């Protein structure tokens with residue numbers, strides 16, 4: 001029988017070169033580098049709500065960290081530390097070992113030390129707190145979009161929600177589309193380099209990551225910045241041609257779980273942003289404009305300039 005402390009020692013504790021004091025005492029001790037401030041964020045992943053209970057534990061470990069690093073990415077912060085609280089229904093050591101393999105693979109990919117946490121018995125759930133650094137006063141925020149800014153989105157939002165629809169039997173995806181959709185859902189990437197470069201190169205005014213859906217999260221920028229926007233359907237990333245087009249559009253606009261970044265930028269920065277996309281080998285789509293209508297208002301327009309009704313709503317745990 002493995003005790004709580006053996007479990008922690010055997011699976012959750014690895015070297016933490018970036019901490020003054022790592023796991024083992026009542027608190028970890030960390031200090032930001034000179035001239036930096038801390039960015040801190042937390043998100044839960046609950047079985048049945050955020051992931052299917054039979055999800056591969058290695059991918060789940062990766063995702064638990066990656067979705068939190070996505071919030072740091074959206075603020076242009078460099079991820080450095082994380083704490084993991086886990087509630088586990090029973091001690092299955094192979095399951096835990098696979099989970100921590102994925103978790104630490106993600107941690108080493110993004111240069112993060114796991115500096116502490118908590119381990120209890122209970123329904124399968126995780127809560128991760130990620131801490132990053134950003135030069136004082138330089139974080140990208142939701143509330144800084146300006147009139148006449150372009151709106152940009154990275155990558156291909158919608159794939160994760162299509163993957164979930166497939167796993168839930170709401171659609172059938174065939175290869176070669178299935179693989180990237182399942183990867184987007186189960187092993188998402190946090191757009192850390194994109195956030196860092198947008199901040200370092202001074203390219204973005206406002207940014208957010210897409211966890212609840214493109215329209216919903218863009219809505220947070222609009223509300224926060226007290227501006228309105230027009231989004232051009234024809235300039236969004238092309239939909240995968242082999243998926244049901246109605247479902248694919250729905251997933252793109254409101255699926256969530258994408259962890260792409262949406263950002264606003266001055267039109268003079270177009271060439272520099274295109275160069276950044278090449279540098280990162282990550283498509284960046286200029287798909288909208290900040291306009292001066294009622295704060296928070298989002299209008300979707302087709303290629304003829306006609307208004308497209310919005311029926312989609314983003315992911316809302318209580319909506």
Ligand SMILES: Nc1ncnc2c1ncn2[C@@H]1O[C@H](COP(=O)(O)OP(=O)(O)O)[C@@H](O)[C@H]1O
Nearest residue numbers: 040041042043070071074208209210211212217
């Ligand atoms: N229970 C809570 N107590 C305090 N702040 C919260 C709570 N839940 C959410 N928030 C804050 O509300 C904001 C929006 O939360 P959320 O939609 O989860 O953001 P995100 O998509 O970036 O994870 C965040 O700043 C978050 O810290």
Ligand SMILES: Cc1ncc(C[n+]2csc(CCOP(=O)(O)OP(=O)(O)O)c2C)c(N)n1
Nearest residue numbers: 043048049050051052211212255256257315
């Ligand atoms: C079993 C299952 N059901 C539904 C989803 C879809 N889903 C769950 S939570 C969520 C939105 C993001 O989660 P949230 O807790 O709102 O994260 P935050 O916005 O705080 O980052 C989505 C799209 C999923 N991934 N798995």
Ligand SMILES: [Mg+2]
Nearest residue numbers: 042043044211
């Ligand atoms: Mg959250």
